[in-house]
Amino acid sequence: xxxxxxxxxxxxxxxxxxxxxSAKPSVQPSAKKxxxxxxxxxxxxxxxxTTLLIAxxxxxxxxxxxxxxxxxxxxxAFSTALVKDFTLGNYDHVLNDTKFLDWVVNSxxxxxxxxxxxxxxxxxxxxxxxxxxxxxxxxLMWLLLITQMFPVAVLIVPLYNLLASMxxxxxxxxxxxxxLTIAVPFSAWMMKGYFDTIPVEIDEAGRVDGLxxxxxxxxxxxxxxxxxxxxxxxxxxxxxxxxxxxxSAFMTGEENLTLxxxxxxFVNQYxxxxxxxTAAAVIVAVPAAVIFGFVQRHLVxxxxxxxxxx
Amino acid sequence: xxxxxxPRAVEAADxxxxxxxxxxxxxxxxxxxxxxxxxxxxxxxxxxxxIVIGVIVxxxxxxxxxxxxxxxxxxxxxxxxGVNHIPATYESVGLDNYKAILDDGVFxxxxxxxxxxxxxxxxxxxAIGLVLANMLNRKLxxxxxxxxxxxxxxxxxxxxxxxxxxxxxxEKNGVLNKVLEGGGIDAIPWLNDPTWAKISVIAVNVWLxxxxxxxxxxxxxxxxxxxxxxxxEMDGASPWQRFRHVTLPGLRPxxxxxxxISSIWTFNMFPVIFLLTRGGPGxxxxxxxxxxxxxxxxxxxxxxxxxxxxxxxILLLLSLFAVVYRRALRKQGEVW
Numbered sequence: 001x002x003x004x005x006x007x008x009x010x011x012x013x014x015x016x017x018x019x020x021x022s023a024k025p026s027v028q029p030s031a032k033k034x035x036x037x038x039x040x041x042x043x044x045x046x047x048x049x050t051t052l053l054i055a056x057x058x059x060x061x062x063x064x065x066x067x068x069x070x071x072x073x074x075x076x077a078f079s080t081a082l083v084k085d086f087t088l089g090n091y092d093h094v095l096n097d098t099k100f101l102d103w104v105v106n107s108x109x110x111x112x113x114x115x116x117x118x119x120x121x122x123x124x125x126x127x128x129x130x131x132x133x134x135x136x137x138x139x140l141m142w143l144l145l146i147t148q149m150f151p152v153a154v155l156i157v158p159l160y161n162l163l164a165s166m167x168x169x170x171x172x173x174x175x176x177x178x179x180l181t182i183a184v185p186f187s188a189w190m191m192k193g194y195f196d197t198i199p200v201e202i203d204e205a206g207r208v209d210g211l212x213x214x215x216x217x218x219x220x221x222x223x224x225x226x227x228x229x230x231x232x233x234x235x236x237x238x239x240x241x242x243x244x245x246x247x248s249a250f251m252t253g254e255e256n257l258t259l260x261x262x263x264x265x266f267v268n269q270y271x272x273x274x275x276x277x278t279a280a281a282v283i284v285a286v287p288a289a290v291i292f293g294f295v296q297r298h299l300v301x302x303x304x305x306x307x308x309x310x
Numbered sequence: 311x312x313x314x315x316x317p318r319a320v321e322a323a324d325x326x327x328x329x330x331x332x333x334x335x336x337x338x339x340x341x342x343x344x345x346x347x348x349x350x351x352x353x354x355x356x357x358x359x360x361i362v363i364g365v366i367v368x369x370x371x372x373x374x375x376x377x378x379x380x381x382x383x384x385x386x387x388x389x390x391x392g393v394n395h396i397p398a399t400y401e402s403v404g405l406d407n408y409k410a411i412l413d414d415g416v417f418x419x420x421x422x423x424x425x426x427x428x429x430x431x432x433x434x435x436x437a438i439g440l441v442l443a444n445m446l447n448r449k450l451x452x453x454x455x456x457x458x459x460x461x462x463x464x465x466x467x468x469x470x471x472x473x474x475x476x477x478x479x480x481e482k483n484g485v486l487n488k489v490l491e492g493g494g495i496d497a498i499p500w501l502n503d504p505t506w507a508k509i510s511v512i513a514v515n516v517w518l519x520x521x522x523x524x525x526x527x528x529x530x531x532x533x534x535x536x537x538x539x540x541x542x543e544m545d546g547a548s549p550w551q552r553f554r555h556v557t558l559p560g561l562r563p564x565x566x567x568x569x570x571i572s573s574i575w576t577f578n579m580f581p582v583i584f585l586l587t588r589g590g591p592g593x594x595x596x597x598x599x600x601x602x603x604x605x606x607x608x609x610x611x612x613x614x615x616x617x618x619x620x621x622x623x624i625l626l627l628l629s630l631f632a633v634v635y636r637r638a639l640r641k642q643g644e645v646w
Contacts, residue, residue, distance in 0.1 A: 158370035
């Protein structure tokens with residue numbers, strides 16, 4: 001820790017990069033972090049690390065506790081001890097004696113389909129908005145923005161009735177349609193931000209070579225936009241994976257539940273099967289967290305790109 | 311070509327309107343034809359989204375507004391029981407629902423709490439995110455470790471986190487109370503006392519919201535040119551002055567956007583409250599959205615009309631907020 005107190009060896013380097021950036025006409029060089037200013041005393045260093053350690057601890061403890069609890073026998077769920085009698089019984093119970101796997105399959109189906117459809121149509125929209133200037137573009141941007149703030153409460157009853165009349169209640173397709181309304185507007189914004197970072201010259205080259213606009217989009221830009229597409233896909237996936245309100249309202253019957261609804265059945269007013277809940281939650285969270293680890297860097301640039309460009 | 315495509319064209323459209331800089335048809339018919347075909351493609355590409363939004367947002371929205379002017383509930387809507395089809399018997403009641411809601415104290419109570427909830431969640435997570443981002447933006451040992459640890463809550467699906475917090479908050483056996491007990495402090499009824507329940511839901515939502523703020527702020531900090539800090543230092547600015555006059559203005563574009571987005575998200579934050587307290591105890595932690603949900607899916611008979619009216623009011627409030635917010639930004643010379 002004490003090595004942090006001597007950042008002086010970095011000071012000489014701080015003057016050089018500014019020359020290279022001053023050559024750029026733009027006032028906004030991309031992703032350049034400010035270099036450390038001055039010296040930091042040992043006391044400041046300790047304070048900095050202490051604060052960060054405490055914050056990290058608060059951030060990490062609940063998921064960690066979930067993991068620990070899932071390995072405890074049902075009767076010990078609330079003991080404060082770390083694992084005393086390590087057991088995989090909860091996992092065994094969840095996987096073999098409950099409908100958990102059904103819920104996983106339901107969720108995967110709903111979310112997977114939402115992701116594929118959502119990414120495709122938000123990519124075409126994002127591309128159109130990024131590259132073309134067409135009548136109706138600004139209203140569309142507004143529409144996408146406004147749709148994001150629609151509360152669940154406005155739409156849920158009419159959607160419920162609409163799905164009921166189309167006999168889509170309790171059907172995965174009904175949820176897919178619903179989730180598209182949540183995922184697409186935001187995804188389209190993110191895709192626009194990403195397409196904006198791809199040089200227009202590439203489109204122009206494609207056109208010169210005789211591709212039509214859709215050909216340019218599909219054969220040149222989509223392959224280049226893979227990172228952006230990955231982020232958008234991830235966002236759609238997470239949105240559907242973690243959605244609670246629609247899933248609770250539209251899906252009934254134990255086999256039809258998605259994960260968010262299914263896990264609620266473990267712990268409600270009448271039962272509290274914390275062992276199963278924690279084991280199931282861990283199974284749900286681990287893949288999401290791993291994928292998240294891969295895409296989180298891009299996620300942010302995607303989120304803020306639209307904002308900082310304006 | 312450059313006129314019709316690319317980000318520059320988008321900016322131009324902002325200023326001059328959609329048609330303002332279009333090709334001059336009289337001079338160059340070839341360009342006109344090309345622009346028409348361009349528009350055709352653009353429209354074809356956005357059509358799926360427009361259709362999706364139109365069908366599953368536009369139609370339900372229109373119907374929601376319509377329902378809110380009727381007395382529809384579970385007992386009188388169109389339904390099928392077995393083989394019998396029962397037609398709808400609800401009728402229009404004009405604006406009675408709205409009048410009833412606005413005259414009733416429940417709405418104002420819920421609105422007050424929702425505003426408190428939104429403001430405190432956004433303010434706290436913004437402040438914490440800003441502080442942590444500034445700390446992480448220095449040269450620091452173990453920076454990537456801290457970074458990963460701090461954004462972990464974001465990686466876990468929200469409903470899983472909320473269940474975990476319920477486990478921690480458990481009054482008799484939860485870890486938090488066990489720890490307090492160890493320190494000789496009486497157990498706190500985290501989710502069973504109105505005041506503590508409010509504090510608890512805010513705490514959980516802040517815990518969930520900080521990673522997003524942190525990461526957005528980090529991105530914002532890294533887009534501030536280093537020369538600005540050098541210049542400020544040359545002029546003898548203290549660290550606080552540099553933070554106040556370089557960092558904060560530099561963060562504004564990102565900050566205004568994330569504050570707007572997260573305000574709207576928090577205002578509509580359904581899962582945290584629904585799964586943590588179900589709005590309880592009583593309706594102490596019920597925000598507008600969860601209350602409207604309760605009206606149509608929890609209480610019996612389900613009050614579809616009332617719920618729709620609540621929904622429309624929520625939407626109006628949010629639109630008002632967005633408009634006021636945007637005005638305020640514009641007054642300060644912000645483009646968005």
